[in-house]
Amino acid sequence: MFGIDLGKYRTIVISIAxxxxxxxxxxxxxxxxxxxxxxxxVNVNLAGRQRMLTQRTAKLTLQLENRAAAxxxxxxxxxxxxxxxxxxxxxxxAFEQGGETAGGDGQPIHIAAVDDPVARTVLAEARRLWDPYxxxxxxxxxxxxxxxxxxxELVRQAETANLPLLKLMNDLTTRVEELAxxxxxxLRAVQVAxxxxxxxxxxxxxFHFIRHLRESDRELERARRETDDILRTTxxxxxxxxxxxxxxxxxxxxxxRVLGTSQLAxxxxxxxxSPAVTPKTLDTTRExxxxxxxxxxxxxxxxxxxxxxxxxxxxxxxxxxxxxxxxQFGFNRVFEAGQVTHxxxxxxxxxxxVLLERELKASEERAKGQMGLxxxxxxVEPATMNQFLRSAQxxxxxxxxxxxxxxxxxxxxxxxxxxxxxxAHRVKGDASALGLTGLATSLHSLEDILSGLRERPALAGxxxxxxxxxxxxxxxxxxxxxQAAGRVAQxxxxxxxEAPRPQHDPGVQAxxxxxxxxxxxxxxxTEHDRRVELGYHGIDAETLPDPLRDAxxxxxxxxxxxxxxxxxxxxETRRLRGKPETGRLSVYLSxxxxxxxxxxxxxxGEGISVAKVREAAVRAGRxxxxxxxxxxxxxxxxxxFEPGLSTRDSVDxxxxxxxxxxxxxxxxxxxGGQIRIGSTPGEYCHFRLSLGTLxxxxxxxxSVQPQEEVVA
Amino acid sequence: MKRLMxxxxxxxxxxxxxxxxxxxxxxxxxxxxxxxxxxxxxxxxRPDVITMDITMPGMDGIECIRRIRAVNPTVxxxxxxxxxxxxxxxxxxxxxxxxxxxxxFTEHDLTEAIGELFSED
Numbered sequence: 048m049f050g051i052d053l054g055k056y057r058t059i060v061i062s063i064a065x066x067x068x069x070x071x072x073x074x075x076x077x078x079x080x081x082x083x084x085x086x087x088x089v090n091v092n093l094a095g096r097q098r099m100l101t102q103r104t105a106k107l108t109l110q111l112e113n114r115a116a117a118x119x120x121x122x123x124x125x126x127x128x129x130x131x132x133x134x135x136x137x138x139x140x141a142f143e144q145g146g147e148t149a150g151g152d153g154q155p156i157h158i159a160a161v162d163d164p165v166a167r168t169v170l171a172e173a174r175r176l177w178d179p180y181x182x183x184x185x186x187x188x189x190x191x192x193x194x195x196x197x198x199x200e201l202v203r204q205a206e207t208a209n210l211p212l213l214k215l216m217n218d219l220t221t222r223v224e225e226l227a228x229x230x231x232x233x234l235r236a237v238q239v240a241x242x243x244x245x246x247x248x249x250x251x252x253x254f255h256f257i258r259h260l261r262e263s264d265r266e267l268e269r270a271r272r273e274t275d276d277i278l279r280t281t282x283x284x285x286x287x288x289x290x291x292x293x294x295x296x297x298x299x300x301x302x303x304r305v306l307g308t309s310q311l312a313x314x315x316x317x318x319x320x321s322p323a324v325t326p327k328t329l330d331t332t333r334e335x336x337x338x339x340x341x342x343x344x345x346x347x348x349x350x351x352x353x354x355x356x357x358x359x360x361x362x363x364x365x366x367x368x369x370x371x372x373x374x375q376f377g378f379n380r381v382f383e384a385g386q387v388t389h390x391x392x393x394x395x396x397x398x399x400x401v402l403l404e405r406e407l408k409a410s411e412e413r414a415k416g417q418m419g420l421x422x423x424x425x426x427v428e429p430a431t432m433n434q435f436l437r438s439a440q441x442x443x444x445x446x447x448x449x450x451x452x453x454x455x456x457x458x459x460x461x462x463x464x465x466x467x468x469x470x471a472h473r474v475k476g477d478a479s480a481l482g483l484t485g486l487a488t489s490l491h492s493l494e495d496i497l498s499g500l501r502e503r504p505a506l507a508g509x510x511x512x513x514x515x516x517x518x519x520x521x522x523x524x525x526x527x528x529x530q531a532a533g534r535v536a537q538x539x540x541x542x543x544x545e546a547p548r549p550q551h552d553p554g555v556q557a558x559x560x561x562x563x564x565x566x567x568x569x570x571x572x573t574e575h576d577r578r579v580e581l582g583y584h585g586i587d588a589e590t591l592p593d594p595l596r597d598a599x600x601x602x603x604x605x606x607x608x609x610x611x612x613x614x615x616x617x618x619e620t621r622r623l624r625g626k627p628e629t630g631r632l633s634v635y636l637s638x639x640x641x642x643x644x645x646x647x648x649x650x651x652g653e654g655i656s657v658a659k660v661r662e663a664a665v666r667a668g669r670x671x672x673x674x675x676x677x678x679x680x681x682x683x684x685x686x687x688f689e690p691g692l693s694t695r696d697s698v699d700x701x702x703x704x705x706x707x708x709x710x711x712x713x714x715x716x717x718x719g720g721q722i723r724i725g726s727t728p729g730e731y732c733h734f735r736l737s738l739g740t741l742x743x744x745x746x747x748x749x750s751v752q753p754q755e756e757v758v759a
Numbered sequence: 760m761k762r763l764m765x766x767x768x769x770x771x772x773x774x775x776x777x778x779x780x781x782x783x784x785x786x787x788x789x790x791x792x793x794x795x796x797x798x799x800x801x802x803x804x805r806p807d808v809i810t811m812d813i814t815m816p817g818m819d820g821i822e823c824i825r826r827i828r829a830v831n832p833t834v835x836x837x838x839x840x841x842x843x844x845x846x847x848x849x850x851x852x853x854x855x856x857x858x859x860x861x862x863x864f865t866e867h868d869l870t871e872a873i874g875e876l877f878s879e880d
Contacts, residue, residue: 327846334850335845337853338849338852344852344857345857348852348875349849349852352845354846
């Protein structure tokens with residue numbers, strides 16, 4: 048319409064146009080008819096005046112007759128007669144042909160010729176009667192006065208014409224009134240019709256619009272229901288973010304679950320995520336969202352920079368307990384008229400995916416890490432390891448208790464952090480001392496968290512959630528160590544392995560018995576042109592009961608002798624084997640829970656040559672060649688504890704008589720205990736003794752059979 | 760032919776980019792080893808596109824983008840950097856870079872990113 052696309056407004060525009068056309072039509076007709084009614088009213092008035100003029104003319108003829116008979120002046124009557132006569136004549140002519148006459152107020156007035164046939168018949172009849180009457184009056188008027196005969200003749204004419212003229216003028220008046228009344232009726236009909244049409248039009252518009260409103264309401268309602276269904280059933284947390292970073296009023300039900308709160312509408316997104324992310328990530332998020340809201344930067348470019356791809360959230364589950372969840376947020380632009388007005392954000396709990404991924408990675412790591420862990424564990428003596436693990440577990444439990452006590456507290460004192468820190472630091476120190484680097488690193492990160500907390504001005508119980516999470520992890524690590532250590536112990540039951548590496552401890556090295564061993568080793572080494580160094584690690588042997596201490600001293604001396612005479616190679620050989628020129632003897636003594644002690648003696652020399660022992664046994668006449676060849680390696684190695692057996696070719700003060708290790712065996716039997724041997728030819732030899740505390744008399748009932756193992 | 764300026768403190772990277780994009784139909788009109796040089800040369804060389812390193816001695820890439828934007832609002836800037844963190848990339852885009860490529864990059868990464876830079880969507 049008019050080249051303008053009216054779209055959905057077409058109907059209303061047409062309706063309004065029709066309404067205006069109806070109104071205008073009614074108005075024009077109204078104007079036309081009412082102006083006709085107005086001129087009819089003038090005609091009624093003039094017709095009425097004609098009636099009056101017939102009477103006045105008749106009355107004046109009578110007065111004129113009286114004056115003429117009395118012979119008195121006729122000037123007044125004549126003047127009035129002229130006025131009445133000419134007014135009637137002019138008006139009659141105007142009715143007949145249209146023209147000018149005087150109005151009620153004496154002003155000239157133009158009227159149209161009467162065209163109604165009935166009225167015209169009346170006028171024709173009036174003309175017929177008026178013409179002779181008019182001629183007589185005109186003759187009298189022309190003469191200026193009337194003599195008695197003329198006056199009588201005039202009266203006679205008036206008597207004849209007056210009544211019919213009166214009746215005719217009366218008829219004219221009635222007829223003109225009828226015409227006006229009929230026009231008024233037409234006018235009313237037009238008005239009623241116009242108003243009816245306008246009303247009908249209005250009703251149509253109303254009906255039409257109500258129907259449309261209902262339809263669009265229904266559509267809106269349907270759309271709303273669909274949106275509601277989507278928001279209620281989707282597994283994604285969905286919401287809209289405005290330019291201020293505020294969450295819109297509509298969001299999916301899952302969002303409540305994902306974010307752990309239902310108080311979301313109108314809240315700042317940054318405020319909600321701030322406890323879960325670092326201040327830097329929060330800043331980056333702000334910048335990122337700003338960037339997305341600017342439409343001049345390409346969306347696919349920005350998407351890869353999402354800083355909230357994986358957010359770790361600690362949710363409080365009760366006093367001092369927390370659950371870790373991982374959330375992923377995705378952002379999409381929402382355009383309106385080509386401008387980015389909002390961001391549609393999806394929030395998902397990806398904990399399961401993250402954990403699965405981690406588990407996969409962890410199992411890979413475990414495959415690699417278990418080796419490392421085993422190596423770490425192997426370097427620690429089992430009793431020490433157990434002692435450490437127990438103490439670490441105690442420490443962690445102590446931390447846990449404190450966390451539980453503080454879990455719900457509104458304010459937490461710095462002393463609690465300090466106390467937790469001290470425990471963590473002690474356990475870390477122990478772990479590093481034992482070479483358990485993995486555990487030490489975990490404890491170090493716990494310390495970092497605690498240092499961070501220490502710097503905060505005020506602390507509430509919930510600030511400790513990350514600590515709780517770490518402690519939980521540490522428990523798991525310790526559990527893993529326990530298990531690994533258990534497995535190592537099983538392995539050790541079969542194979543003796545790498546010795547503990549004594550820690551350098553000047554205090555321990557200064558103990559008198561250690562110094563005696565060192566002096567003895569040094570002297571012996573000089574005599575045999577060797578270089579050795581003896582390191583000691585463990586408890587103070589002086590605190591042990593005398594018999595045990597003395598036995599230990601003898602055994603260590605035997606081991607020193609055995610190592611220097613049979614084990615440690617000359618410097619040239621050592622150099623060729625890639626070993627330090629100075630041989631290393633390591634002594635380690637620890638007490639067990641049951642009151643017994645474990646002694647470990649290791650040298651990094653030749654190790655035990657099974658072949659040489661076999662030869663020695665044959666040479667000493669202990670075995671025939673055949674027996675020796677048939678005997679398995681473990682039993683062959685066990686022969687070194689037999690009296691009178693030495694692998695050394697010549698006898699000297701310090702070896703060769705085969706009277707060293709049998710002494711050790713005797714002592715072990717006396718004390719009640721076990722001997723284990725581990726050795727790799729060319730690398731090391733390691734004796735591990737578990738000694739009881741029972742008095743020599745009581746030990747007779749115990750198994751004292753030494754066990755020998757060898758790593759060939 | 761699009762005029763290219765390469766801003767990078769590494770000689771090797773500069774020649775790698777020059778070779779890759781030179782073959783891709785860009786005319787290398789400027790090489791700058793640091794931010795200061797880049798701002799200076801940007802006026803005389805009138806490049807259509809700049810590849811920009813972020814970590815450089817002296818003026819860093821972010822500051823350099825800001826200065827170049829002040830004198831040349833139309834030049835397209837592609838960040839080519841070992842972007843250790845997302846925050847730096849976001850910062851670069853905010854300052855007016857239109858794209859980024861992470862080091863180490865392939866020739867394909869570069870040409871694709873340059874193509875994106877001049878695409879209209």
